Amino acid sequence: MARTTRERKARGASLVGRRYQVQIGAVAHGGHCVGRIAELGDRVAFVRHALPGELVEIQITEGTEGDRFLRADAVQVLTPSADRVDAPCLVAGPGGCGGCDFQHVELGAQRRLKADVVREQLVRLGGFDPADPLVADLVVQPVPGDQDGLRWRTRVEYARTPDGHQGMRAHRSRRVVPVDDCLIAAPDARVASQSRGTVIIERVRAAAGERAFEVEGDGFWQVHPGAPTALVDQVTAYAEVRPGDRVVDLYSGVGLFSGFLGAQAGASGAVTLVEGSRSACGHARENLADLDRVRVLTGSVDEVLGAGTVSGADVVVLDPPREGAKRAVVEAVAALDPRTVVYVACDPAALARDLKIFGELGWRVTDLASFDLFPMTHHVECVVRLTRSGSDQG
Template identity: 45%
Template sequence: MSDGHDARRDGRGRSGGPRRERSAGGDRRRGRERPPAPNKESLVGAEAELDLTDIAHGGRCVGRVEGQVVFVRHGIPGERVRAVVTKGREGDRFVFADAVEVLTPSEDRVEPRCPVAVPGGCGGCDFQHVTLPRQRHLKAQVVRTQLSRLAKIDRDLEVRPVPGDTDGLRWRTRVEFAVDEAGRAGLRPQRSHDVIPLADCPIATEGVVGTGVLDADWSGMRAVDVVAPSVGEPTLVPIPVEDDVVVEIDGVEAGEQCVVEHVDAAAWQGDFEVHARGFWQVHPGAAATFVDHVLGLLRPEPGERALDLYAGVGLFARAIVDAVGPDGAVLAIEGDERACVSLAALTPDVEQLEVRHGDVARELAPLVEGGDEVDLVVLDPPRTGAGADVVQALAALHPRAIAYVACDPAALARDIATAAGHGYELADVVAFDAFPMTHHVETIALLVPSA
């Protein structure tokens, strides 16, 4: 992947469940790579001067050498750089490279705050060398490009800041650090199993770094999670090299620990219990910001029926159930059993909220077959998106409004294109900079029945 700090956004809904395992800093989106074609000479280590013309999905800039596309990290569109190939062979449609020297710098180039946010360094931050306003401009450009390319929609949009960071730093409340053979915690370079020991991580909160995780000896561990929740003290979760080794902290098995998160949105407030290795938005201002925006888009009314899909611990479900009141109903569907148990335990007396553990597509099928209808839907799927089956099922339930919370603009665009084929159109789209210094961006779209 490109984000070297955490994997909680893959493989499931994104408000309370577990994540697909991976080592910090590695590529979490790709499966098994194709073997190289025979008789193609590797270009790794080759150098070239090139002009960077555009930004691509994933935080890399686009350049070309003799017609071959080069995706370049550590550059800015408009710069001329000397790049060194990090992956690719002769004849490939494209190769990957790092900008190791800037020949014509952009006026938006700044000195990275982290000494390892450089070529060959940590794979977590894509944009530490770019001013915050330009970072957000680049992210907006990526979202616009994906909507245009995959959904055939040309739409202007902005990437809004999220309150809670310090000039794009000190926002990450959850970090998975890798551990090297000497027991030192750190992060990985792009596409590497190496570990770079760290003295600090400038995008991690003071609470994360203040645990002393980067100074401790973690021998026998392959990774260590650090969680700095909004309520209570930070929690450390060591992950042993050997799967059959059990680590206990204060009498509780590591990974079974829970933390409390408080959401103080303008429109709704509440507390959530989240497993330490479960998912919660990593930016301290993200959960409240997204709740306010989703409620503003859906405008739930008393007595309405709603779905919260990939619900996690119920960030949106609990806010909507209060809005629809005792005469309304909310069905929350989530694939992680622990998150479902947590949500049900926090709302035992809320009869209008039903929590179902299961696959979203399978759980929707009987609703469609039974001719059910709903008024509102919010969905917060994994990075792969909801997919055609889920989108088709939602359209068959005839909601008046669908709020789609997406961490991947390409997956969002594909699902919007599918929705268009089933009678739903894009009415609103806004992006939020919930991951400053990285290429990641959270996008929230409103879909309504086509006129």
């Protein structure tokens, strides 16, 4: 769902509705591209529905004369990019549904744009060298389970128009756009409001084996059908858990990663999960009941680690929410002195900031993979392996 606009103090007369002709520059994080408005002293505008290199007419959707930057829609394309296609959804354009950012972009080009965004965030916020092969050679990989970027979302949540029609919210707005058929929703997608209070069984077949997981109908689970397998395969490959290892799984949810990593650690190993949701912790205990030496701790990750409840680890896996782990958690993870850290990230900006902190603490990124788990949107998933600087791991 689109986030709502924050109230803020106006800085001069509103520019909303004004139109300008703009040459579009690079893609930016958030589902838009950068344009500069010559008539406004090269003021930056973040433009949706555009592509790098295009000449477009934009219409301002947010901003005043005193703002440092503006937001806009490309309402007319004067010089189209070769990567532009007709959006399959009729409400995906300016003024329509805010759920998809890139329906006007050829699918392979979407992934190239997402790779550009990840690179830019790693360089600008993470301090990475753009010539580093981890950055320069980064590719966003497709995963099986969608239909040319459509019909992948296994759970949807609809809003309602004032007259009761189902729909989706417009970009950065509470306004509801009627939507009869969301094209990124799977044919058998669950409606979140109808799934509350139910328990769903999800089965994951990965290279490390096959497991079943129970999860709340409206609890967290990856919504792309290929995502759990792709992430488990990458996380287990990077973690390289050995028999007897102590594994710590932070922001663990219902235990997706722990189920496979704990089995690899074996009876002589141990796995500790930390998760803030009580219901998810309850399901995790059920999901991992077949494993020896499993400990599930309920609470915020920063508070649990800060309390010293977890004293050491060989492998740490963390899959924080969109805002990232932040300094206190990163420092606590480093203090556990693991052999390997595997970081799963759904926001490249938060990832880059956290990786910079890891770097300050003597850690280095040895491997990075990116996956297109949210086609037609700007979202991208990354999995990173870190080891101590000077280590021969990885």
